[in-house]
Amino acid sequence: MDNRDIKSFKGVWVFAEQRQGVLTPVVIELLGEGKKLASKIGVELCAFLAGDNVDDLIPELIQYGADKVYYVNNKLLHNYTTDGYAKVLEKAVEEYKPEIILIGATHIGRDLAPRIASKLNTGLTADCTKLEIDEEDGKLLQTRPAFGGNLMATIICPETRPQMCTVRPGVMDKAIKDTSKTGDIIDVKVDLSEDDIRTEVLDIIKIKKDMIPLTDADIIVSGGMGIKNADGFKLLKELADILGGTIGASRATVDAGWIDRSRQVGQTGTTVRPKVYIACGISGAIQHLAGMQDSGIIVAINTNPNAPIFDVADYGIVGDIYEVVPQLIELLKDG
Numbered sequence: 001m002d003n004r005d006i007k008s009f010k011g012v013w014v015f016a017e018q019r020q021g022v023l024t025p026v027v028i029e030l031l032g033e034g035k036k037l038a039s040k041i042g043v044e045l046c047a048f049l050a051g052d053n054v055d056d057l058i059p060e061l062i063q064y065g066a067d068k069v070y071y072v073n074n075k076l077l078h079n080y081t082t083d084g085y086a087k088v089l090e091k092a093v094e095e096y097k098p099e100i101i102l103i104g105a106t107h108i109g110r111d112l113a114p115r116i117a118s119k120l121n122t123g124l125t126a127d128c129t130k131l132e133i134d135e136e137d138g139k140l141l142q143t144r145p146a147f148g149g150n151l152m153a154t155i156i157c158p159e160t161r162p163q164m165c166t167v168r169p170g171v172m173d174k175a176i177k178d179t180s181k182t183g184d185i186i187d188v189k190v191d192l193s194e195d196d197i198r199t200e201v202l203d204i205i206k207i208k209k210d211m212i213p214l215t216d217a218d219i220i221v222s223g224g225m226g227i228k229n230a231d232g233f234k235l236l237k238e239l240a241d242i243l244g245g246t247i248g249a250s251r252a253t254v255d256a257g258w259i260d261r262s263r264q265v266g267q268t269g270t271t272v273r274p275k276v277y278i279a280c281g282i283s284g285a286i287q288h289l290a291g292m293q294d295s296g297i298i299v300a301i302n303t304n305p306n307a308p309i310f311d312v313a314d315y316g317i318v319g320d321i322y323e324v325v326p327q328l329i330e331l332l333k334d335g
């Protein structure tokens, strides 16, 4: 494949990551973003799906906007393996030549994307938070935070194709489902054998989750160092439970060992956009704001009236969380 023959590459592809036959939520966001990019450059939006009998996902991908689904069906793709998935995606790209490939910046996406970029000898921008098409030359402008979130870097892939990026989950708007939409299915044949795969998945152990995942919650009650100790999260959980929400946290509390890392909101944690985000004893460092400032309504409770969190808050309560939160709980119980 001549990756410098730019004109021979067409279409926007979304890598349809799935685990045990369930699409990873970021795929719906990538389809939403991919549609915007594809319509700007006047090309098709396509999904690339690989797996072992995951045909059930094809209608979903089409209804969420894919005009075409490139599908590789092989029992060796039952579980994700770097070798297996990298081989089939690489071969499909060589054959069908998409000009843009969007991959979620998930554990799988972060593993797969650099290998594909390296095999195809093209560029990759990791962890993008904004994508646009350059009005002048149609190139993909890929923006991502740099230097600890203090700078936003916009990167282009000038001379080779495909233009590849991983996209941070929770940042792009989700595609809207259209149950009447139709699309084409392309059965991609790749010669994959056991010898191609150097690893074997022996078992998959699911982490027990007693709380709603951050990205699924409409309401997040998030704690910072102002809660003083790990027990503070019990109080916040009480509030979250009454509201039907879940618990988030600043990195400082995670580093202190007060709560599990899966709860961290921010640049090096999870990006969230709940309907309501209640920040309790969180100062509002730029790295924290990067992960929650697009929430619907932000409520901040902080003893310091000058805390930066109040700059992004819709409602601010200057006060001690140990006085304010119990009162909120009582009010909600009464109401």
Ligand code: FAD
Pocket: 148, 223, 224, 225, 226, 227, 249, 250, 251, 252, 253, 264, 265, 266, 267, 268, 269, 270, 280, 281, 282, 283, 284, 285, 286, 287, 288, 291, 301, 302, 303, 304, 307, 319, 320, 321, 322
């Ligand atoms: P503090 O900054 O110590 O703030 C505590 C706040 O609580 C203060 O505003 C104080 O006024 C208030 N307070 C104190 N007592 C009370 C009380 N009784 N009632 C109410 N309010 C009270 N941080 C993240 O959160 N997420 C990230 O993903 C992240 N990534 C990072 C990446 C890099 C590369 C770096 C350098 C830093 C990152 N950080 C991240 C850390 C970030 O810079 C801050 O250090 C951190 O967010 C501060 O956490 P905090 O607000 O809980 O603590």
